[in-house]
Amino acid sequence: MPINVLMPALSPTMEKGNLAKWLKKEGDPIKSGDVLAEIETDKATMEVEAVDEGVLAKIVVPEGTADVPVNDLIALIAGEGEDPASIQAPAGGGKAAEAPKASPATAPTADAATTSGDAQMSYARSNEAPDAAKAVNPAAGQAAAPPASGGGEGRVFSSPLARRLAKMEGIDLGTIQGSGPHGRVIARDVQAAKAGGAQKATPAAAPAPQAQEAAPAPKAAPAATAPLATGMTTEQVKAMFEPGSYEEITLDGMRKTIAKRLVESKQTVPHFYLSLDVELDALLALREQVNGGAAKDKDGKPSYKLSVNDFVIKALALALQRVPNANAVWAGDRVLKFRHSDVGVAVAIDGGLFTPVIRKAEQKTLSTISAEMKDLAGRARSRKLKPEEYSGGSTAVSNLGMFGIKNFQAVINPPHGTILAVGAGEARIVAKGGQPAVVQAMTVTLSVDHRVVDGALGAELLQAFKGLIENPMGMLV
DSSP states (O other): OOEEEEOOOOSTTOSEEEEEEESSOTTOEEOTTOEEEEEEOSSOEEEEEOOSOEEEEEESSOTTEEEEETTOEEEEEEOTTOOGGGOOOOTTTTSOOOOOOOOGGGOOOHHHHTTSGGGGOOEEEESOOGGGGGSEETTTTEEOBOSOSSOOTTOOBBOHHHHHHHHHHTOOGGGOOOOSGGGOBOHHHHHHHHHTOOOOOOGGGOOOOGGGSOOOOOOOOOTTTOBOTTSOBHHHHHTTSOTTSSOOOOOOHHHHHHHHHHHHHHHHSOEEEEEEEEEOHHHHHHHHHHHHTOOBOTTSOBSOOOOHHHHHHHHHHHHHHHSGGGSEEEOSSSEEEOSSOOEEEOEEETTEEEOOEETTGGGSOHHHHHHHHHHHHHHHHTTOOOGGGSSOOSEEEEEOGGGTOOOOOOOOOTTOSEEEEEOOOEEEEEEETTEEEEEEEEEEEEEEETTTOOHHHHHHHHHHHHHHHHSGGGGOO
8 A cells, every 4th residue: 555645734833835846756766764845834944754665656746836735645655565657646636545444343453554544644854954853852862763663772763753743842752652653653642642642552453543534624715705804705805995006915824824823812812911111221331341342253253242132032031930920821721831931032024923932041141142043033034943943932022122113012922921022222211319310211011811920920020020121230140
């Protein structure tokens, strides 16, 4: 039976992807770990890897095809002993063939189960160096073995996507019973472990995973009847304006995802907002002193140049450590409270934005945060970030001060519990000792998910942030 290669889910929000390029052609031999194709998601360009050996018998979805639903069949691989020329795409085109439902009396063996439906799905990795897949997996605390048959003591055989999902979710691969070929841990095993309801089956009697069968993707409604968030169709909106007076701009995957998530956030997350002013004079003086002391290379270029935003990131990270109950996210039926401060930072790009995450920001020096942000922001603008670099975190910073915006209210990026909107620094007149004085100050506004953080707790977090910004020497020790 041929091996199905399916459109993989390369990020938690991915529903469709564009098949940008095939790197193998029909008739090419395939080995486990070979890169088959490049997929464009709503965020980045990724690669699809094979997990089984054989010959690429049929390309079902040609390169350049847009909006291919996750779990749709994109290619077929002929296994050992099969004639590649005899393999044809199923009548359903891009739809993966559903595995037959077996009765308990005739439940297939593990080997049979792994050759049906989604048990044969391919996996993907980000566009990183080839050796990166062999690096030590910090989530598992051991070397991640490449997909292979056989086993060995202390080794965990797993697919690249399973390793990445486990890393993102903080799951130890060594605790998971694999259901893939030869006991390999695959993506659905990690997802089942995350859900916490999966049973560990023995390889000899593992039932076919019916819950993992590819469900047919819903057909998109035509533009004339597609309902908008306003309740009006596209044609109804266009009818309100003179023909030829506007330009129609087709939404790309990123814009669609942003629109969807913003609507979901405002409709499902109970936002409230807290604002206060913070003085910047001490921070600006310290920043000038620290930047002035930076070592220079032979061309006179300093080794680092701290920005106000670097101080903001560090201050928010430390504030979350001082108010640990605010370092949390909503998780459906519970709240997840974190030990470290993982702070996302909004980065504007053409057509949208990314929110790369500075991990364990409370432990990093300002110069490290500065260098990391420059790297992440640069790769965000070229859409070269890996999913794990913009996933997770409990809060985020959105800074529009460079545009002269005094204050604004940012929309929370679920599942974050908060987001800090930062306005422009400016000279303001305040009372000091009963006398007017001019200070540099800025307004910050904390958007809060009321399910996670109550008003007094949010105010406590902002007060801790204000204390760090106004006494910035505390961020250097």
